[in-house]
Amino acid sequence: MRWWVAVAWIEELIKEGQKSVDEVEVFFVKGTSVSADLRNQKISLATTAYDCGLGIRTIHEGRIGSSSTNNPDQWRECLTAAIASGRLATPMKWDELPDARQLAQDPLTFDAGMIIDPATARRLLEEMLAGAAEHPATVTSGSAGLSGAEVTLANSHGVRYTDRHTGISLSLEAIVSQSTGYEFDHSWSRDRVNPAMVGERATFFACESAEGKDIPSGDYDILLSPLAYAELLGNVFVPALNGRNVHAGRSRFASCLGTAVTDPQISMYDDPLMPGANGSSRWDAEGTPTRRVDFIRDGILESFAYDIRTASRYGKKSTANAVRGGYGGLPSIGHHNFVVNGKRDTVDDERILYVHNMVGAHTANPMSGEFSVELSNAFWMEDGAFQEPVRSAMLSGNVFDLHKVIGGMSRETRTIGSLVLPSVKIPKQHIIGK
Amino acid sequence: MDGISYYDLRHVTGEVTHIDIDNSIVESAGTSFFNKAILRVLDKTGWGILQIDNYTPCSGEKFDELLRKASRLAGITQESVSLGDVSRGILPVPRLLEDPRDVSIEEKSSLLAAVEKSAMHPDVVNRRANYVERAEKVRFSDSSGNEYSYEMSRSGFNVLAVASRNGNIQMGYEREHTIHGFNLRQHLDLGKKAAEIAVALLDAKAVKGGKMQAVLDPELAGVFAHEAVGHASEGDLVQEGNSVLKGRIGQRIGNDTLTIVDDPGLPEFGFDPVDAEGAAVKRTEIIRGGIVNAYLHTRESLAAVGDGVAGHARAMPGEPPLVRMSNTFIESGDSTAEEIFAECRRGIFLKGSRGGQVDPGRGIFQFNAEYGYLVEDGQCTQMIRDVSLSGEILTTLHGIVLCGNDRMMSPGYCGKGGQSVPVSDGAPHILLNDAVVGGSGVD
Numbered sequence: 032m033r034w035w036v037a038v039a040w041i042e043e044l045i046k047e048g049q050k051s052v053d054e055v056e057v058f059f060v061k062g063t064s065v066s067a068d069l070r071n072q073k074i075s076l077a078t079t080a081y082d083c084g085l086g087i088r089t090i091h092e093g094r095i096g097s098s099s100t101n102n103p104d105q106w107r108e109c110l111t112a113a114i115a116s117g118r119l120a121t122p123m124k125w126d127e128l129p130d131a132r133q134l135a136q137d138p139l140t141f142d143a144g145m146i147i148d149p150a151t152a153r154r155l156l157e158e159m160l161a162g163a164a165e166h167p168a169t170v171t172s173g174s175a176g177l178s179g180a181e182v183t184l185a186n187s188h189g190v191r192y193t194d195r196h197t198g199i200s201l202s203l204e205a206i207v208s209q210s211t212g213y214e215f216d217h218s219w220s221r222d223r224v225n226p227a228m229v230g231e232r233a234t235f236f237a238c239e240s241a242e243g244k245d246i247p248s249g250d251y252d253i254l255l256s257p258l259a260y261a262e263l264l265g266n267v268f269v270p271a272l273n274g275r276n277v278h279a280g281r282s283r284f285a286s287c288l289g290t291a292v293t294d295p296q297i298s299m300y301d302d303p304l305m306p307g308a309n310g311s312s313r314w315d316a317e318g319t320p321t322r323r324v325d326f327i328r329d330g331i332l333e334s335f336a337y338d339i340r341t342a343s344r345y346g347k348k349s350t351a352n353a354v355r356g357g358y359g360g361l362p363s364i365g366h367h368n369f370v371v372n373g374k375r376d377t378v379d380d381e382r383i384l385y386v387h388n389m390v391g392a393h394t395a396n397p398m399s400g401e402f403s404v405e406l407s408n409a410f411w412m413e414d415g416a417f418q419e420p421v422r423s424a425m426l427s428g429n430v431f432d433l434h435k436v437i438g439g440m441s442r443e444t445r446t447i448g449s450l451v452l453p454s455v456k457i458p459k460q461h462i463i464g465k
Numbered sequence: 466m467d468g469i470s471y472y473d474l475r476h477v478t479g480e481v482t483h484i485d486i487d488n489s490i491v492e493s494a495g496t497s498f499f500n501k502a503i504l505r506v507l508d509k510t511g512w513g514i515l516q517i518d519n520y521t522p523c524s525g526e527k528f529d530e531l532l533r534k535a536s537r538l539a540g541i542t543q544e545s546v547s548l549g550d551v552s553r554g555i556l557p558v559p560r561l562l563e564d565p566r567d568v569s570i571e572e573k574s575s576l577l578a579a580v581e582k583s584a585m586h587p588d589v590v591n592r593r594a595n596y597v598e599r600a601e602k603v604r605f606s607d608s609s610g611n612e613y614s615y616e617m618s619r620s621g622f623n624v625l626a627v628a629s630r631n632g633n634i635q636m637g638y639e640r641e642h643t644i645h646g647f648n649l650r651q652h653l654d655l656g657k658k659a660a661e662i663a664v665a666l667l668d669a670k671a672v673k674g675g676k677m678q679a680v681l682d683p684e685l686a687g688v689f690a691h692e693a694v695g696h697a698s699e700g701d702l703v704q705e706g707n708s709v710l711k712g713r714i715g716q717r718i719g720n721d722t723l724t725i726v727d728d729p730g731l732p733e734f735g736f737d738p739v740d741a742e743g744a745a746v747k748r749t750e751i752i753r754g755g756i757v758n759a760y761l762h763t764r765e766s767l768a769a770v771g772d773g774v775a776g777h778a779r780a781m782p783g784e785p786p787l788v789r790m791s792n793t794f795i796e797s798g799d800s801t802a803e804e805i806f807a808e809c810r811r812g813i814f815l816k817g818s819r820g821g822q823v824d825p826g827r828g829i830f831q832f833n834a835e836y837g838y839l840v841e842d843g844q845c846t847q848m849i850r851d852v853s854l855s856g857e858i859l860t861t862l863h864g865i866v867l868c869g870n871d872r873m874m875s876p877g878y879c880g881k882g883g884q885s886v887p888v889s890d891g892a893p894h895i896l897l898n899d900a901v902v903g904g905s906g907v908d
Contacts, residue, residue, distance in 0.1 A: 074543045119494035
């Protein structure tokens with residue numbers, strides 16, 4: 032099988048672009064997805080989406096241009112717009128796009144057995160509903176989605192990479208009186224999601240949180256589930272490791288390299304080749320071969336994330352952390368599989384306030400790290416079991432500061448988007464009761 | 466065609482122009498193009514939907530084939546769907562005072578650079594300004610013979626200033642977005658305001674959480690209305706049983722002074738001349754005089770739930786229409802701002818918004834102010850930072866005891882179901898008793 036499927040217009044586009052600019056990069060994605068949505072217990076709609084997008088980036092004398100379109104037949108207009116866009120950009124130091132490398136070609140996030148059709152989506156919803164039936168909560172809504180896409184990256188240095196991806200995503204919401212429960216799962220592989228458990232957990236949390244009691248304001252030891260932890264980490268901590276934010280003065284870590292920024296038991300790294308993980312990839316969005324990047328090792332800040340643009344400007348090398356949110360716009364700095372790791376232990380034996388989810392974490396201050404959020408599905412927990420539910424309370428603190436006092440990490444790990452996280456125990460956090 | 470009781474097609478093409486200036490460097494500037502369509506087919510038991518990138522309008526057998534494809538999808542649906550009757554008609558799109566497309570991107574870039582430069586200050590370590598302009602051509606048609614088309618242009622900018630001193634980092638953020646045309650010339654010094662707030666926040670203190678009296682400025686009070694009432698009044702959530710406002714039409718949840726409205730026809734940032742399923746848009750009073758009065762609806766949720774009007778369907782290009790807010794606001798009352806501060810006496814005054822979130826089934830919401838001040842003896846004193854408010858839909862609204870006479874609208878974007886649509890929120894100054902305030906300060 033040929034992994035680079037020659038597309039004549041891409042070759043022509045690059046050739047045409049090189050007449051006007053130093054370097055040309057083409058990103059092309061084409062895919063199909065199917066989803067089905069539940070309203071209450073019934074399937075209310077089914078959707079098929081045909082996605083197609085072309086993104087072009089040009090670099091000429093340090094000026095970066097870009098444009099995008101849904102219509103690959105209009106690549107000439109798109110190329111013209113990208114070159115025009117580059118003329119407006121400020122010229123900056125730019126190394127160069129990567130050359131082609133011999134990379135292994137078996138896809139890392141592609142499930143050849145995944146059937147992307149409405150019948151599969153319906154079966155997934157049925158399995159979720161069967162799981163949901165284990166607890167007496169009402170299912171309000173749910174969704175099952177399947178997708179497949181082919182992504183091509185080509186540049187004027189000879190890079191011609193094509194990768195295939197599949198995706199499956201499940202979610203269910205349930206309610207008992209005014210107590211809600213929500214659960215989801217996602218993966219590139221059908222075998223790595225558990226629809227029945229998604230249903231069961233959604234109705235479990237709705238039931239278990241009913242009859243919650245208020246708690247008085249005070250300082251409490253808390254256990255953040257991976258889901259709650261992901262909200263704070265993703266909105267505040269991860270952006271502070273982004274090289275562009277660091278050099279622009281938008282990161283609290285700007286002058287902290289080599290110093291302790293978290294409790295010594297914590298390590299954070301990007302592992303792009305983690306087996307089975309959702310974000311695994313052999314090349315980043317600019318075609319740089321990926322590798323593990325250790326941001327924090329045993330509490331010490333060791334590295335920031337870079338793409339070619341930011342690395343070129345500040346005398347660094349790309350860490351292969353370029354990502355694309357879609358075919359449009361320029362690549363930006365992100366990660367593939369962001370892992371928080373360290374010594375794992377039992378964290379729920381002593382009485383502790385467990386926080387499953389939170390409302391409003393995106394309103395945290397990304398610069399200072401200050402946040403105050405409303406808790407969702409919070410419980411007193413002891414000996415590994417949920418005890419009394421907490422009806423409503425706010426949690427206030429600072430995302431950077433709480434990492435300095437992490438009291439333990441659970442043995443279990445959960446993937447939330449591209450974050451691979453344990454539950455974390457944090458002593459003495461400020462709770463505001465109602 | 467067999468089994469198909471209704472279909473509609475919404476095709477949107479357009480261009481997006483953007484400019485990103487970061488510490489005086491033009492990082493990127495240019496134009497991109499999009500072409501997206503959505504075909505919805507209502508079969509006996511539910512919707513079959515095709516989302517098509519790069520759609521070429523077609524008719525005859527080619528279009529019939531698309532209908533058949535969508536109809537086959539509907540084969541797995543199990544719900545009996547009815548569509549409510551709606552009024553028809555399209556509002557004129559407000560005239561652009563200056564069409565952004567008549568301004569060269571070079572001039573836009575140089576004006577944005579002036580905005581960014583106006584944020585210069587010795588304590589400001591980063592300035593960033595973004596301009597975005599989106600021109601859309603929307604064509605709608607349905608199986609009942611309704612056809613609409615219109616063009617809309619939305620444009621505006623954000624400016625961020627980051628101030629830093631001894632490891633303390635704070636930010637000021639200003640934004641202006643509009644449907645009325647190119648707006649950079651009128652706001653060339655907005656960066657200065659962002660810088661002044663960022664620098665002042667370096668000396669602000671964190672508030673200690675707890676219950677207190679709060680005065681909310683029009684922007685924050687607008688977000689309060691959006692999060693506390695707007696989402697829970699969305700007919701699809703009511704239909705699912707995922708809203709605490711279900712079954713509460715006619716019930717009192719606030720004081721006589723409180724009226725909360727959503728009006729897609731208002732010429733603000735959330736304006737739609739016609740909704741995303743071809744229904745005429747209409748002002749809806751969600752809360753009238755403190756009493757739950759109406760829900761926001763699509764045709765489907767109207768038929769299923771009642772108590773309200775359709776015309777509130779909104780969608781991103783190529784995405785399915787959902788019940789959404791547009792321009793949501795608390796109506797002005799008759800108090801002056803001075804009276805509100807005098808009545809507050811001791812508490813906090815909160816300004817600006819970093820957004821919010823709601824769990825409508827649970828009836829709990831949270832939203833966050835950009836900054837504020839302590840209020841002592843009715844006067845603003847010490848500046849405070851990082852303040853959130855949380856509340857419960859069914860009880861907190863009773864705490865709105867005074868509404869000012871100075872309503873203003875602020876533009877923004879609202880996310881739901883993976884779609885982000887332009888909205889505006891607004892209110893007069895309001896006084897909120899027993900506000901639950903989250904903050905990390907200590908005595």
